[in-house]
Structure formats: C-alpha cells, structure tokens
Amino acid sequence: MKVALTGASGLLGSAFVDALIAGGHAVHAIDRKSIAGQSPHTIAERLDGVDWLLHAAANTNVELCEVEVDACYRDNLILSEQVADAARLAGVPLVYMSSTGVYGCGAITPFAEYDDANPTTHHHRAKLLGEAAVLARSGANLVIRTGWLFGGEPENPKNFVARRIEEARRVRAEGGVMKSNQQQVGCPTFTRDVVSRVLALVDSGHTGIFNCVNTGSASRFEYVSEIVRLSGESVVVKPADAGIFNRRAKVSDNEAAVNWRMTQLGFEPMPRWEHSLATYIASLRGITHPEGGGV
Ligand SMILES: NC(=O)c1ccc[n+]([C@@H]2O[C@H](COP(=O)([O-])OP(=O)(O)OC[C@H]3O[C@@H](n4cnc5c(N)ncnc54)[C@H](OP(=O)(O)O)[C@@H]3O)[C@@H](O)[C@H]2O)c1
Secondary structure (H helix, E strand, C coil): CEEEEECCCCHHHHHHHHHHHHCCCEEEEECHHHHCCCCHHHHHHCCCCCCEEEECCCCCCHHHHCCCHHHHHHHHHHHHHHHHHHHHHHCCCEEEEEEHHHHECCCCCCECCCCCCECCCHHHHHHHHHHHHHHHHCCCCEEEEECEEECCCCCCCCCHHHHHHHHHHHHHHHCCCEEEECCCEECEEEHHHHHHHHHHHHHCCCCEEEEECCECCEEHHHHHHHHHHHHCCCCCEEEECHHHHCCCCCCCCECCECCHHHHHCCCCCCCEHHHHHHHHHHHHHCCCCCCCCCC
C-alpha cells in the first residue's frame, strides 16, 4: 500500500509514518513547500499510485489562531480545501484529522457524532469548516475527531506529557506546587492508538465522521496528576480555575467524546487513556536524560 500524507513532521503525522513504515507500506510525505502556492492539479500529480491520503497538516496553535485569524483559516480551511480538491482530482480517498474540540459548547456529557458542533474558537471553527469541505468533495472521505493527543519524541516542544514532567521536575527543585485546570474536560489520547484505529477504519472502507479517542475522560487536573504520578515525581498538583491561566482562546470546558459510531459498528473499545498513558511514560523512561531519570 502507498500512503501520502501532509503534516508528516507533526506529532500525529510522525506516528503514522512510523506505523506505516513498520507495516511495510510506502509513505509519500507532502511537506508545506510542496503545497504552498500550488494548484490542486499540481498537488494531484503527486498522488499518482497513492492508495489514500492522510491530511494531518494544520495550524494547531489554538491561542495564536485567536490573534492571527487569517493564518488560522488559511492553514486549516483553505489548505484542507486545496488538499481535498487534489485528492478528488486524483481519485484518492482522503482522511482528514479533526478534533473533538469542534463540538464546543452545548453539552456537559461526552459528545457523540450525532451531537451538534458549536465551536467556540477560531481554530475549532476552521477545523469544522475543513471537515465540511472534505466531506463535500467526496463520499469516500473520512473525518477523524480526536482528543488531547500524547505521544512522540520528548524533544518536540508540543509534547504535553514531556513538558509536564519537565515542569514537575522544575517545581520540585523549587519546592513549589503545580497548578492545573480542573474545569476543562477531555479525552487524553495516545497517537499510536489513533493510528492503529484509523488504519482499521480505512481498511474496512468506512467513510464519514468518527470520534476516535481513548476510552474515558479526565479534567486537565486529573490528566496532569496522572502524568506526574506515573513519572514518579513527588510534586503536589493542585486544581485551579481556568481564569488563572489567562488564555485568549475560549476553548469549551467540555471536549470529551465517546466513540459512539465505532461502538455501533462493532469495533472493540479503544484502550483506556490511563493504560495508554502508562505505556507511553514507561517507554519514555528508556530515553536517556541528563539527570538520568527518563524524559
Ligand atoms: N495535538 C492534539 O492534541 C490534537 C488534538 C485534536 C486534533 N488534532 C489534529 O491532528 C492533526 C495533527 O496534529 P498534530 O498535533 O500532529 O500537529 P503538529 O504537531 O502541530 O504538526 C502540524 C503539522 O502540520 C504541518 N503544517 C502546518 N501548517 C502547514 C501549512 N500551512 N502547510 C503545510 N503543512 C503545514 C506542520 O509542518 P511543519 O513541520 O513544516 O511546521 C506539521 O507537520 C491536526 O489536524 C490537528 O488539528 C491534534
């Protein structure tokens, strides 16, 4: 199988690259230089012989998207339209990575695919419009709404788990406490679990919108507490109200979701987030650190 992908250097894209190569598949990365200023026809020429295309490239800086609004819609909506047009011209099915953040406000229980989407930030509005653009271009396309992703190289500045472990180490050295948002709830989700489930969905020919998150949900506070506990750092994590973090992007307090559609179709539940987080943090312990303690 030959798979093309955008966003191959990102947190999720790199997990797809690793899994596809390990599975003996050919991978064709389409980087930002190959897309910028190119027509869909030109991009389509690069899809010759490709079985499917993963669109994982996105402007994922939710805070900056509130300030640089044009860049937000250009990198999330226009880019997705361009890629979806190219996929349609080449006759290649597209898998579009989206977010459970598109559900926005409107419910206090985890969202299922039949719930309305009411995004509360420019980033999530752009992702939702990107979904619509992708689905309008071909009935063969798949949209994946995933959760708070963890995984990948600890050096990646966007690695939430590695950054929290660093923070815990720093705070311990300073004798302080960590604070984490107790209001916002979501589904911590391992990139490797998403990759294997997306490959299964593609393999079985499913199309349309799917939530794809690890089982269970947590507040940021519960998530960070579990990261700290599993990393073995003896630091107190205290629950805090959202207000103290002074965020520009008013992300909904509820980004939690369930894989309702997959459940109806008879797919096995995805692993619980605590289980996958433990697996991931155990894998980080094998990585040499200047202090000799893992990440
Ligand atoms: N991370 C999360 O927690 C999360 C949660 C829900 C959904 N998602 C979705 O999952 C997907 C992957 O996210 P991620 O966390 O892997 O993102 P990431 O680590 O921030 O990586 C973003 C990728 O997109 C590329 N990119 C950004 N702007 C581009 C542009 N204008 N043209 C071409 N390529 C561009 C980047 O390339 P460069 O290396 O050149 O910058 C990079 O490869 C995204 O669709 C995101 O919305 C992520």
